[in-house]
Amino acid sequence: MLKVFLNHTSEDKALVMPYFHKLKALGFEPWIDERILPGQDWDEVIQRAFNAADVYLIFMTPRSVTKRGYVQLEINDALDKQRYNLYGDIGLIPLMLEDCDVPVKISRSHQYIRLPEGWHKVVESLELAARQRNIAIHTGVEMGPFRMFLRAEQHRWEGFPGYEVSLSYPHIESSRVPNAALELNEFFTSLRLNILLDARQVRLDQEKERFSGWAGVPDWKPVNSSDVFISPRLASQSILSFSVHQDGMFAGAAHGFMWLETHNFMIIEDQLIRIDINDFLSEPYLAYPPITELVRERVGHEYADRFERELDADDLIRIREALPIDGSIFKNFQITPSGITLLYPQGELFGHAAGAFGADLSFDEIKQWLKPGGPHTYALNASAISWDLGIDD
Structure with missing residues (x-):
């Protein structure tokens, strides 16, 4: 189910809520801060929902585009995450809710859709985003000499704190460069295992007394959450770039974290050669x-x-x-x-x-x-x- 994050200013909530209900009725999984319960850490809840989203809808009005604070931070973060998307992937959709000046940071990279008359285009874009992910998972996609399949995993453990890790990474097959494909898969496997080993270290550092006092807070769990995705890009038939991007939130933290590393390779005689800037x-x-x-x-x-x-x-x-x-x-x-x-x-x-x-x-x-x-x-x-x-x- 496609997870959709609705970015808006609080003054526009009444205008945005009908679209939340429309998305829900269409079978998407929309998120809006109306779902924050009393007693919950609102910053942590929003950060978790933001990190888990597949697509971000930016609702623009004269109030939202000029308001400083969390709305602008979310817009910046959503734009930033597009850097790590695959080419052609739909990850952010700006929506003109009322006539206003579109921020340059949005207009220079994305075409907005005017509401309500353009609602059918929003639905088409979200359906395309869902198909993009399903195709990558089930049938694979051609990328230069490779066919790449998207793999997704969820790992959980309950404790004080526990952990939740969401992993998305490619599996690669190739008849033209089979050894290079094998080496890439081994490389992804090592990245995957290292991420899980880091998450599991929390088992050795339990703090039951610290977190047990929050047990009565509705829907709150003492969990270190982490969303990791590995995105491939090819510059030519023999040059590959991969970004490993991680968003997360430590249990009880006021803010989330973001981590990134990149890996670049050439293929020479069906073998991977690492490329450094030097x-x-x-x-x-x-x-x-x-x-x-x-x-x-x-x-x-x-x-x-x-x-x-x-x-x-x-x-x-x-x-x-x-x-x-x-x-x-x-x-x-x-x-x-x-x-x-x-x-x-x-x-x-x-x-x-x-x-x-x-x-x-x-x-x-x-x-x-x-x-x-x-x-x-x-x-x-x-x-x-x-x-x-x-x-x-």
């Missing part, structure tokens, strides 16, 4: 300072857009301190046919409330620092390869 650069330590300046510029633009103001001197200092020139900022990246996308999860650069950030660098603008014959030569001019679901829009 493999692209002829002289890495000479390249770090000028490329870092480009990254600071990209992040600065995103920072200004997100907070809808011009950068001041303190902002510029904050950006420089968050992005040093020692090469550490290149830890997480994905390869595209035209360049490299650097990823910074929520809280890594400017704190939890600022959200996640990213920076796109084209091979053309960093070509003077690229190694002759480096991995970029395999990606340049290649068509982006993605999950081809074979579904007509």
Whole structure:
């Protein structure tokens, strides 16, 4: 069942609730903060629902697009999560509930639907999102030399605290590069096991006295929750990028957490070769300072857009301190046919409330620092390869 998170401001709840009931009647699993019970930690409940959602509906009115606080944070987080979706996946749908100025951060990447006349398009988009997930699970999708199947697991253990882990990751088959497919599956299996081993450590650190006092709170459970998904992308027939993205909430915590790591590989003679950022650069330590300046510029633009103001001197200092020139900022990246996308999860650069950030660098603008014959030569001019679901829009 497709889980749908309804983002709105409290002033618009009466306008949004009819759509909640319509989604429920259509067989979706919508979530709205009307479902928070007295005594529950509202921040924790919202974070759990947000992390578990498959699709986010952003209800826009003059009140919601200008209101500071949790609504804007949710919008930023929902946009951030789209970075880790598969190409073509529907994950966020902006909805014009009343005439208003669409925030630039939404309009530059998503087409909105006007309500109520566009409601049928919303339903079609959600049905397509559900089919995308079902196809990936049951029949697999073609992705370059591979057929990839989506695997989903749930793991639970009750304790003080217990844990709930939701895992989504690909299983890969290939007749063209069978050994590379085997190695990728072994790699995913090791990631999966490490995540479960981390979750199970809570069994050795039980705090029954701490959590037993909350036993009377309705629907509250002392649980460390975690949602993990591994998303694949191909830049060419022989270059793959994977992001491992985790959202979670520790029992009793005021805020959730977000964690990210990326892995990049080339396939040479049916074997996986790991790609590091230094493999692209002829002289890495000479390249770090000028490329870092480009990254600071990209992040600065995103920072200004997100907070809808011009950068001041303190902002510029904050950006420089968050992005040093020692090469550490290149830890997480994905390869595209035209360049490299650097990823910074929520809280890594400017704190939890600022959200996640990213920076796109084209091979053309960093070509003077690229190694002759480096991995970029395999990606340049290649068509982006993605999950081809074979579904007509």
